[in-house]
Amino acid sequence: MAAMGQEDDDVDHYEVLCLPSGEEGAGLSLEQIEKAYRTQSRLRHPDKRPDDPNATADFQRLASSYNFLRDESLRRQFDARLRGRREAAARAAASGVKRRKAVSDLEERERAAATGQAVDAAEAARREDKRKAADVKRELEEFFAAKQSASSSTPPASAPGAPQDAPKTDKGKILKVSWEGGADYYNAAKLEEIFKQFGGVEDVVIKTRKSRSRGSAIVVMASKEAALSALQNHSVYNVFSVPLIVAPVQESGGVPTRSTHTPETRPSNLGGTGFNDLEASVFRKLQEAQKRKQNG
Template structure:
């Protein structure tokens, strides 16, 4: 209900009759207005509200609003006045939105200026796109550089392998110049690793000894790994002092003399065939594992 102290121009007569206002109120028929008045007059009659001191004034306002809305001319004027109010309110709201946006833009420009950034959103977008393009270009350059380095490294590694003889599959190079093939006739005394080490230590340090499992009693064989190629060379040069052992290098190299000539019988007793290949591979694996442990340590 409208307050009794309101001025006439501030009263919405549709609301006094509890009817929708605005465009909906302007579209109401006289019959709808009369029906609303009858309903409200029964409910708001002073006799129904004896304890309400404002009941009489409220009922008078109800009657006054009903009379105005029943008058076609007065109602048109009132509808026009309501329309003007709504339009003014809409303009004020739009102005408020623009004002708030202007204030917000101003604050944004001030913050951008303080941070050294452009306040224009388009300029911000351009700068962001430029930064992204620079990041992508930098990543591409890093990728190209890494690819070229990998290709150069592969070429250098291949060239080194061709010139130096390469390395093992695990990347640990094995120097075969330190490894000796040792064989002996089965009729001779049995040679243990300890005994072979004692014999070869007079030529230099002995790193490892692997005795091949004997498949027959006709001959025995072993691999002796010397500490240096010089020690291995010295053992070969003085192989006669190790008789009845036959000593030969695993791999002929530029620093080693030619293998001494042997009789058919002595050649038959040398280490040969698949069994020796397995033994040699075992020694190489042990050397590689030892080298890896040194590198990791």
């Protein structure tokens, strides 16, 4: 078969036909592949490019990739190879982040030992709890200020047709998303584009931490089914050079660091979708921080 001669680890047959690769490419039907081939054939035929010395080779490559993808057995093997490459790249990225963190921790310990500034572990833990409690308090104040700002631009509750109570967002629709390797790597628009493949996205709230090496966000899906699909399809997030870690929001624990809403955040939703649940979560975490302080 002609396609067998073109089977090369460096060739992405989907890209040759100007089709999406990865999991999206694996889900394409034969009819979609044939349509793409016909379109590209008309555009890239050598007769259409008489001044291009590479036109014939390019057209032959197009035909070869098309014949390759038409073979179901070869296509399955090719999809498996692409999936293996993405998983290997994700593992390498994760390993690189862990390795850099280990080196950074080692250097920090060496500096502390060299300058005689080693801190008592119990005292360090108390200071950390105190800092986290202060961060949660500031976060709560920011939520109140944002909510008050949003409510000031809406009609009063007594106005005709004004909503009496904002509906609570089902926690089953809310996802906590985090990543390492740079807090600014993902913005709200990029996360919304990623999660739209599982269903509608109602809201994305970016939370910026003091540590710029780790980022996090809250993603509110349009339905529980969409959120469940996003949780189950972990392989989708491994295709990025900085992988995403996705978890249901009700399972997240600990006291969050101080967060600020970036320009990508939608201020119109602060008093509605996603806000009530986030506000309740901040209250709960503040109480937990106070209990730890009392018991410390």
